[in-house]
Every structure is written in structure tokens, then in C-alpha cells.
Amino acid sequence: MTKPIVAIVGRTNVGKSTLLNRLVGRRLAIVGDLPGITRDRVIASASWGGQELTLIDTGGWQAKPSTVLEQKVKEQVEAAICHADSIIFLVDACDGAIAADEEIADILRGGGKPVILTANKVDSVKQSDRVTDFYRLGIGTPIAISAHHNRGIDELMGAVLASLPPLGVAAEESGKFKLAIVGRPNVGKSTLMNVLLGEERAIVDESPGTTRDALDAIVHWDNNEVVLVDTAGIKRRGRVDAGVDYYGLLRALQAINRCDVALLLIDASEFVIAQDMHIGGYIIEAGKGMALLVNKWDLVPQEQRVEFKRYFERRLKFLSHVPMVYISAKLGWGVERILPQAWQVRQEGQKRVANSAVKEVVDQAVANHPPPRSGSKQLRITRAYQDRISPATFVVQVNDPELVHFSYKRYLENELRRNFGFRGTPLRLIFVRPARKSSKRRQVVKT
Numbered sequence: 001m002t003k004p005i006v007a008i009v010g011r012t013n014v015g016k017s018t019l020l021n022r023l024v025g026r027r028l029a030i031v032g033d034l035p036g037i038t039r040d041r042v043i044a045s046a047s048w049g050g051q052e053l054t055l056i057d058t059g060g061w062q063a064k065p066s067t068v069l070e071q072k073v074k075e076q077v078e079a080a081i082c083h084a085d086s087i088i089f090l091v092d093a094c095d096g097a098i099a100a101d102e103e104i105a106d107i108l109r110g111g112g113k114p115v116i117l118t119a120n121k122v123d124s125v126k127q128s129d130r131v132t133d134f135y136r137l138g139i140g141t142p143i144a145i146s147a148h149h150n151r152g153i154d155e156l157m158g159a160v161l162a163s164l165p166p167l168g169v170a171a172e173e174s175g176k177f178k179l180a181i182v183g184r185p186n187v188g189k190s191t192l193m194n195v196l197l198g199e200e201r202a203i204v205d206e207s208p209g210t211t212r213d214a215l216d217a218i219v220h221w222d223n224n225e226v227v228l229v230d231t232a233g234i235k236r237r238g239r240v241d242a243g244v245d246y247y248g249l250l251r252a253l254q255a256i257n258r259c260d261v262a263l264l265l266i267d268a269s270e271f272v273i274a275q276d277m278h279i280g281g282y283i284i285e286a287g288k289g290m291a292l293l294v295n296k297w298d299l300v301p302q303e304q305r306v307e308f309k310r311y312f313e314r315r316l317k318f319l320s321h322v323p324m325v326y327i328s329a330k331l332g333w334g335v336e337r338i339l340p341q342a343w344q345v346r347q348e349g350q351k352r353v354a355n356s357a358v359k360e361v362v363d364q365a366v367a368n369h370p371p372p373r374s375g376s377k378q379l380r381i382t383r384a385y386q387d388r389i390s391p392a393t394f395v396v397q398v399n400d401p402e403l404v405h406f407s408y409k410r411y412l413e414n415e416l417r418r419n420f421g422f423r424g425t426p427l428r429l430i431f432v433r434p435a436r437k438s439s440k441r442r443q444v445v446k447t
Helices: 016-024 068-083 099-109 125-137 153-163 168-173 189-197 244-258 274-285 302-315 335-349 355-368 406-420
Strands: 005-009 042-048 051-057 086-092 115-120 177-183 215-221 224-230 261-267 289-295 324-326 381-386 393-398 428-432
Touching: 005 016, 005 068, 016 042, 016 051, 016 086, 016 115, 016 153, 042 153, 051 244, 068 099, 086 099, 086 153, 099 125, 115 125, 115 153, 177 189, 177 244, 177 274, 177 335, 189 215, 189 224, 189 261, 189 335, 244 274, 261 274, 261 335, 274 289, 289 335, 302 324, 324 335, 355 381, 355 406, 406 428
Parallel strands: 005 051, 005 086, 086 115, 177 224, 177 261, 261 289, 289 324, 393 428
Antiparallel strands: 042 051, 215 224, 381 393
């Protein structure tokens, strides 16, 4: 299912980054009192009311940019508006509607996208009358919030969810196996797609960034219909220019959200860089299956390949659960292994494990390595089972979720993988308190 994109737009210093941090539940965007701190977009995943979202925090809008940097920020905001499914138009209730707000409102009215006018910095009920000035923007009824004090956020997100388009496309595609080919620019994604299809469907060129959009194609393999999505290269955020590059980035992120398995392509001739790991982290965060494809393997001398493999495994240790295939898309080496491997990852992600088997493994893991104490408190695990709706999710009932240390969570995840596999699939462990049973006193009726 494709995650809808929600863009937060507004002029400088109205609290866009503070709102993003509030919605994702962590300090992700830089927040400060000086206008113009957010120069680039910040993209984050969030879940609200059971709906997965991609949130975009944009730079502050400048109606008449006076510098090259301000012009680029303006173009990036325009790109975000164009590509979003819904837009949160944030204004400052303390300042009232000013000329810059009116200019943004004019653009949003002509964009044809749902817009939720949101007046920030309404810190108390007494200040609610501050929002009346924004009716003249012609965007609708303003919603009063305080991102800093967590006021009005539920009402705001209720309006956002109500504005999103229906997910009919997801239902149509639910039966198809979808693969997204992702990676940095110029690592061979389009070449690989053409080889898998047996035709030159995507443009191939030596210059990085040739593919500006995501292309869908169908390939029939082993009586299965596979949807291949080639994407634009995902650049480091600071190197993403306005316009077509930004569109490519959003489409690549959408492709990951929409796929069943992502094929992360790495250039063997350039080793592994931080951006490769960043993309891998995003795939895990999106909860998607993954296979690593080390491309251009023909450029690595035969006598160095064993050492190269050791290097890749060390560098990508956090992806040790992900299968790795060494290929040369240009020469066709190893390409025949890709679809079977991706299919296997998909099957692993749909695996079901009996509750009794999960409990046995977790009990044995606790017996072999008891949870560490936190002061005078000791973590106790009372039950563990696989979630019925999301196959790669395990629910662990504990006396206090706050006592679960990251290292112990990773230990339990590794034990589950060692016993049940789930190769290439990110496992999610949810720690909860046991549900309290309602105790009702029996009424004794004397006769």
C-alpha cells in the first residue's frame, strides 16, 4: 500500500519543524527561534490512526527570494506542493494573516490539492480568537493548534486523514508481486531493469540521474506476474536539487512504500558509502523485504573478490539478515538469481509460526540470557506470539515495556531469526503490558 504524502508548508518561523517532530514523536527536524533554519526538506514516516504516512517538512517560503539559496528553497516548496496528496498550510496565530500567507494561499487554491489551514501557537483556549483573521485567506476554517504544547493535534490529523484520497489502487495491485529497484544514482538500476525485461524499456546513460521518474513494467516469471518499478537515484538530502531531482526522490520513496520487496543496488566499484546504508535503513523503516544486489561485480578483479565480500558483509552488518547477490547487470552475470531470491524473501515475510513455538523460543532465550536489571526492577516476559495481521510482527507481553533495553530487543530478534528464518524481512517486536482482566464479583442470590 502506497503511503500518502503530507507536506507541511508555510512561511519561515511558523513552527513547521516543531509540528513534524510532534507528529513523528521524536526530535527529527532542527528547531530554533531563528527564521529559515530548515533549508532542505526533511522526510519522515509516521503512523496516525492506523494510517501510514510520509511527512515532508519544507523550508520557509519566500515570496521574493533575495538569494540563490532562498530561490532553491522556494522551488523545493513548490515541488512538495505539487507532489503531495494533502497539504498542511501552517500559519502563525501570533502574527495573524500577513502578505506572505496570502501569497501562499493564492498558490494553494490553484493547486487542486486538499489543504488544511492550521493556525499554530494557540497555546490556550483564551487565545482561540486569534484564528479568526485567517478566514480571509479563503482556504477554509482554520484549525487551532499548539505544536509545542500538543494542543489540537488530534483534530488536525483527523482532518488530514479525512482529506486523503481512497486507496483503490492498492486494492487493485494487492495480488501482484511488486519489486522496487532502488539505489544511488548511476549504480545500474535502469540497466538491470532492461535485462530483467529483455528489452530497453528504461533510458540508460552514463550520466548520473538519467531516470527522473518511476517506471512500472510487467515481467512474467515462473507463472507469476511481477511488477518491476525502476526509480530515480536517491541522492543525499543535501545534494537533492529542486524540480526534477526532488520529484525523483519522492517517487523513489513512494516505490519503496508500495513494493513487497526492494532490490537495493550497490556499486561494487565504489564500495559501500553512507547513502547506501541510509537507503537500506529507509527500507527497513518502511517494513519492506529486501535483497542486496552488488552490481558491476565484473569490475572487481578475481583475486580480490573474497576480500571484497568480507568487506561488504562487515560494512553492512546491520543488514546481516538480508540475502546478498553479486551481479553484473551489463554482462548479465547472476541476474537469473534475482527473481527467485526476491520471491523467497516475499515468502519469508508471509511466514506464520505457531504461538507455542514462539513461546518456547522466547522462554529458552530468557533462560539462556535473562534480561538485565534496571535498578531494583527486573524485566519479566509473560507471553510472546506472532501478530495475526502483520506476519513479521511479534507481540511480547512484559511487566513494564520501559524496562526493555535496545540490546535485549535485538537479542530476542536474533533468536527469533535463528529459529524461524524471516530472511530478508525486517522483524518488528512490540512490547506491551498484559491486558487486565475485568474482575466482576459474583452476586449470590439467596432463595
